[in-house]
Amino acid sequence: MAAPVPSPSQSSYTTPSPKKHAASSFIADCSARLHLGHVPTSTAMVLAHRYFATHAAPHSFPQHVDIGAACIFLATKITEKPRKLRDVMNVAYCVAHNVNTPVSTGHEYSAFKERLLDAEQHVLRAIRFDMDVPLPYQHLLNLAKLLQVSRVVVQIALTLASDLFYSARALEYPPHVIAASSIYLAMDLLQVH
Numbered sequence: 001m002a003a004p005v006p007s008p009s010q011s012s013y014t015t016p017s018p019k020k021h022a023a024s025s026f027i028a029d030c031s032a033r034l035h036l037g038h039v040p041t042s043t044a045m046v047l048a049h050r051y052f053a054t055h056a057a058p059h060s061f062p063q064h065v066d067i068g069a070a071c072i073f074l075a076t077k078i079t080e081k082p083r084k085l086r087d088v089m090n091v092a093y094c095v096a097h098n099v100n101t102p103v104s105t106g107h108e109y110s111a112f113k114e115r116l117l118d119a120e121q122h123v124l125r126a127i128r129f130d131m132d133v134p135l136p137y138q139h140l141l142n143l144a145k146l147l148q149v150s151r152v153v154v155q156i157a158l159t160l161a162s163d164l165f166y167s168a169r170a171l172e173y174p175p176h177v178i179a180a181s182s183i184y185l186a187m188d189l190l191q192v193h
Contacts, residue, residue, distance in 0.1 A: 023048050024166040026068040026095060033091045034083055036076065038158060042165040043133045044068075044075035049168040050127045063119075065096040070119035078131050089116060136161045139179035149183065149192070156186035 024045050031041035048071045069092035076083045089112055090102035103109050124131075140161055144154045161182040164170045170178065187193070 023052070023064055023068050026064065026092075027072055028166070029095045030068065030072055030088070030091045033095065034072070034076075034087065036072075036081060036083075038137055038162045039135060040072075040075045040079045040081045042135050042137075042162055042170075043079050044071040045165040046133045046135075046171065047071040047074055047123060047127060049171055050130075051123050052168070054126045055122075065092055066115045066119035067123065068092065069116050070123050073116065074120060074123060074131070075133075078133065085113065085116070089113060092116075134175045136175040136178035136182065139176045140182060143176075143179055143183055147183065149187065153183065153186045153190060153192060156189060157182040160185050 027044045027048060028041060031044065048067060051067060051071070069088055072092070073083070073085060073088045075081075076088070089109075093103040093112065094100060103112055137158065140157055141154070144157065149157075157179075161178055164178060164182075173181075
């Protein structure tokens, strides 16, 4: 019988690490270029945080890129915002190498594709195939409607909630708490009472 995925108190979720933050930044940069919204981007970050809870933060450049790209590819499937593997690979390559030219065909392409698909399997095994990723966005929109807050408050609250996922601390709180906190902070920032 498989052991459950570690809880935040049992793992290194909350251990700050520049490499973990770099993985989240990599995911955010790739997601922006792929025109993914809050949900797939945050889903990919949660998958990466769960992976790093059971594996050390990436020590090598390729692992950082491979795991991040694999989490993005998985997130697009989970959230039903599919992107072709080649598109994810090209964007990940461009972001990782700071170039505008996609990965070339041939051996380099085949090797990267194989590494990404292997990384996808490693992530799935690390998270024990638990692809349920509860996010705060629907709670946030429902609460915003109930409170009748402005679009500006909602947009800032969505940004605050999304920014929390750069850190594994987002996994410590239930989605409705993140949603309520984000709205409260947005209203406080805008001095809406």
